[in-house]
Amino acid sequence: MNSPSDERHLLAEADRRALAYVDGIATRPVFPPSSAIEALQAFDEPLPATGYPCEQVLQRLDDIGSPATVASNGPRYFGFVIGATLPAAAAAERLVLAWDQCASSFDNSPVADTLERIAGRWALELLGLPQESAVGFGTSATACTLACLSAARRSLLARQGWDFDGDGLAGAPAVRVVVSASCHITVKKALRILGFGTNHLIVAPTDAEGRVDPAQLPALDASTILCLQAGEVNTGEFDPFAELIPRAKAAGSWVHVDGAFGLWARASSSASLAAGVELADSWTTDGHKWLNTPYDGAMAICRDADALASAMNSDAAYASASKDAQKNLSLEFSRRARGVPIWAALASLGREGLRRMIDTHIRQARHLGARLQQAGYQVLNRVVLNQVLVRADTDAQTQAIRQAAQESGQVWFGPTVWQGRPAFRLSVSSWRTSDADIEALIELLVELKEQTPA
Structure with missing residues (x-):
């Protein structure tokens, strides 16, 4: 049985590791590299007979698990409408x-x-x-x-x-x-x-x-x-x-x-x-x-x-x-x-804070759609909200650009199908996403379109 002092020490260590994770969220690959995914095999072991010490359990969870997370709590995740957790909510x-x-x-x-x-x-x-x-x-x-x-x-x-x-x-x-x-x-x-x-x-x-x-x-x-x-x-x-x-x-x-x-x-x-x-x-x-x-x-x-x-x-x-x-x-x-x-x-946002956050995401999505259209992408929706539905010149180019963007680790967004053909969907919904993050996404997509044959 753990003592109260052991519990306090363990919870403090968990907080330290959690804060370190959040501090590094902006520089973490948005989707984990293959090496981090392969390392998850270390968890696949027989059930321990007596159990590990609690600190070791936490250490393994962080050292092996954290590198294999998707940085959806960060500023450059555009895969689904998944907002990063607000500080007050966390x-x-x-x-x-x-x-x-x-x-x-x-x-x-x-x-x-x-x-x-x-x-x-x-x-x-x-x-x-x-x-x-x-x-x-x-x-x-x-x-x-x-x-x-x-x-x-x-x-x-x-x-x-x-x-x-x-x-x-x-x-x-x-x-x-x-x-x-x-x-x-x-x-x-x-x-x-x-x-x-x-x-x-x-x-x-x-x-x-x-x-x-x-x-x-x-x-x-x-x-x-x-x-x-x-x-x-x-x-x-x-x-x-x-x-x-x-x-x-x-x-x-x-x-x-x-x-x-x-x-x-x-x-x-x-x-x-x-x-x-x-x-x-x-x-x-x-x-x-x-x-x-x-x-x-x-x-x-x-x-x-x-x-x-x-x-x-x-x-x-x-x-x-x-x-x-x-x-x-x-x-x-x-x-x-x-x-x-x-x-x-x-309570932390208030009426005006929530309005500003959602207004910002809608503005960013509209700017993103307009810039991608200027770069030669097909923007398939009117961009009335926070969704930007995109297609390149051909189905093959659309899929190749999406895959290259995912593999870059700089951003992540997923595939969809619209009116029977492949497309990709960019969702803007995180309080962490700045205008600079939107510009970085645009720059990457423009570069990938130029590099990817139609």
Whole structure:
């Protein structure tokens, strides 16, 4: 058994190593070299019989593991919408770990319950969503989409007199689901897990920018869930909520919006991009994307607070709580206080700080798109948000440039497919990314295009 002094020494050593990692994040290869990846084989050993000393465990983790990390916490990672963790959020995460709270209810953690309620209220205010909405802090946008769509189906069935909790789905009235043709895979995953069946999803055609086309919207009724999105994953575009949602509401449908990263535009000077999104019934968004918080901090938001609380309720005789306790708003019963880093990020940024951060990323993305177009690249989207969708002269050149950029270690971004052909997607979302980092990316891509045959 380790003594309290041993524990303090170990935690101090972990902090020292963590700070050293962060201090070097700007100069670390954005994707690890092959030698660092090969060195990971040292971890592949039989389970120790007696265990290593704690300091040795930490040393091995850092010496072998740290060189093999992707520097997504740095300034030149453009692969996905993954924001580097803000200092206040990172510090809060460390303190929350020391608290070691089971943040399921007020009885288990008064401080977690209080801070998560405030974080939820602030998020609703910043996103311009109905203040009466319930906010459940879940592990991911996928998990939060599961929660929201569960509440949606249960509510639609209840309106038809069906007791979903007691009778399940056997013999239940059919619930239809309409999704965008560019629907994100996590929404499809949630629907598949919930048993809707991908072959039974009704697809709404989209326009050239990946937005649902109102003229081709499938028929809706009171047994329909309509899934829209704020921030198409390739183009960053928004479905025309102000036109689509009133039509869905008039038909009695439930509207869910996947806003994993794009919903944060509502807190920026470009809020009009998502005009009308507040009319929906439920929304999901993720902190680790554009809010720049640690992973494991997404939000399930539901206008009808009772609908989410009833669908997710997990009260027991030995562990009852208020209907808006986090264990009754999310999938998890035992859970960490994942909303506290979100509270810390919002408290440190404030309304104006968050607006400036998102505005900066949108400005940088637009500048990036314009410069690449001048250099002869095809920029395939309008660059309304933080996504820049790019193609070179040929498919082969596009793929070769992307691979060379990845291998350079200077930046990292990944491949995608747009309208049946290869492309690559540049996402700008880190608080660490400066204008100089954007210029370095442009310089590298211009150089690679000149060097790579079409």
